[in-house]
Amino acid sequence: MTYKNKILVIRFSAMGDVAMTAPVLKEFIREYPDTELLVVSRSLFKPFFNDIPNLSFHALEPKGKHKGFLGLIKLFRELKKEKVTAVADLHNNLRSKIVSCFFSLAGVKTATLDKGRKEKAALTCKENKLLKPLKSTVNRYADVFKELGFPFVLKNTLEKPVPAQLQKETFSFVPVPKTKKWIGVSPFAQHQQKVYPLPKMETVLLSLAEAGHQLFIFGGSEAEEHIAAQWEKKHDNILSVVKKVKLDDELKLISNLDVMLSMDSSGMHLASLKNIPVVSVWGATHPYAGFLGYGQSINDAAQIDLYCRPCSIYGNVPCYRGDFACMNNLSESVVINSVLKKLGND
Structure with missing residues (x-):
């Protein structure tokens, strides 16, 4: 299937932050089903995205072929072959900025996460602390797509859980059938x-x-x-x-x-x-x-x-x-x- 747009999503680490991107991307695809997503992150985190349609995964090897500046050039060349139409940098660190910069120089529209550093500094200071709720990280992720021209409002609500079947060979230590909370x-x-x-x-x-x-x-x-x-x-x-x-x-x-x-x-x-x-x-x-x-x-x-x-x-x-x-x-x-x-x- 040919999609109208293909957005590269960059979120290298850490585990919790990468996991937080998945529900956002799932909601994005529901809003824009004619768009394809390409996520680049560590291979360990691929399972977070397995059930999201229109999404492919590109493994980052920060200690291998993608190590250092030359490694980032190699990563850019690999990703450029994917013919992405926009880049959503959901990390905003040095490495993600370098990759985004390469795409920007190649004429691809990019947008970067606003981490809200100033507000967070006010929230954590010892004196004159400004204790108030800041924008959630998942909404900051959504804002990046809005900047790229794909606005959508996050529901930010849990759906009904769908329990996976636990294979006996893998989960031999788990007491089944389930009789307790x-x-x-x-x-x-x-x-x-x-x-x-x-x-x-x-x-x-x-x-x-x-x-x-x-x-x-x-x-x-x-x-x-x-x-x-x-x-x-x-x-x-x-x-x-x-x-x-x-x-x-x-x-x-x-x-x-x-x-x-x-x-x-x-x-x-x-x-x-x-x-x-x-x-x-x-x-x-x-x-x-x-x-x-x-x-x-x-x-x-x-x-x-x-x-x-x-x-x-x-x-x-x-x-x-x-x-x-x-x-x-x-x-x-x-x-x-x-x-x-x-x-x-x-």
């Missing part, structure tokens, strides 16, 4: 200031497991695998998924959950991809910065009000108070009751 738990994050203290999280897990719910722990690193394995030993209703399945299969399992409990991290956005409601836990960061999961509600955000919050957009700044009160003072009962309330509402 399934709770996913994504307790880790790239930056420590976004992680609910692990002893407190263990209390939450054991309480939910004792209540008769089945818990699945998600993560990625070897350290996280070790922690999840220790929790798994403490109750029959706690199972670790870390390093047991690939990302596309992880998404299939997530599609069968009743709720996800997640930090301000990729777990929240993976659940959003599969239309699963999320109870999110916030410490140094804040939903006002615009990174709440697509379709998720701030009413399901577990957090406490402090004069110092948020002190960081990404959670990569150490607590200047030194007591990490935003997480240490967030009661386990608040998190537990938020999850139970969400299960009850469903």
Whole structure:
């Protein structure tokens, strides 16, 4: 099929940010079914886009053939063969700007994400903090397409989940048939200031497991695998998924959950991809910065009000108070009751 337009979509990393693009692209295609999308990102993230029509994927190899400036030239030459009619830079970093610049010089219309750095600086400053909701990241993504001449209004709502079939060969560790409420738990994050203290999280897990719910722990690193394995030993209703399945299969399992409990991290956005409601836990960061999961509600955000919050957009700044009160003072009962309330509402 020949499409009227073909838009190159650039979003290299990180996992959560890439995942947030997928619902936006899905809505875009519904609005513009005569347009084709070409997404360039790391090969690991391809499963995020598998169910989006009119979309093809080009794998980025940042440590291989696309490394450095010469690698970006090679990437541009590969993408130029695709005959794209516009470029949507949803990343706005040095590498994406270079690729966009190449296309602009070649006469292709380009538009770049406005990250709202000035507003975010006002939101996180120590003095005269301007605490107000900023434009969501998904709406900032939509604005890029608007600049290219493709305006559309995001619904930003979860659809009815469609549970994927879990193949016995891959999910031998999963108790089937499903007889309990399934709770996913994504307790880790790239930056420590976004992680609910692990002893407190263990209390939450054991309480939910004792209540008769089945818990699945998600993560990625070897350290996280070790922690999840220790929790798994403490109750029959706690199972670790870390390093047991690939990302596309992880998404299939997530599609069968009743709720996800997640930090301000990729777990929240993976659940959003599969239309699963999320109870999110916030410490140094804040939903006002615009990174709440697509379709998720701030009413399901577990957090406490402090004069110092948020002190960081990404959670990569150490607590200047030194007591990490935003997480240490967030009661386990608040998190537990938020999850139970969400299960009850469903």
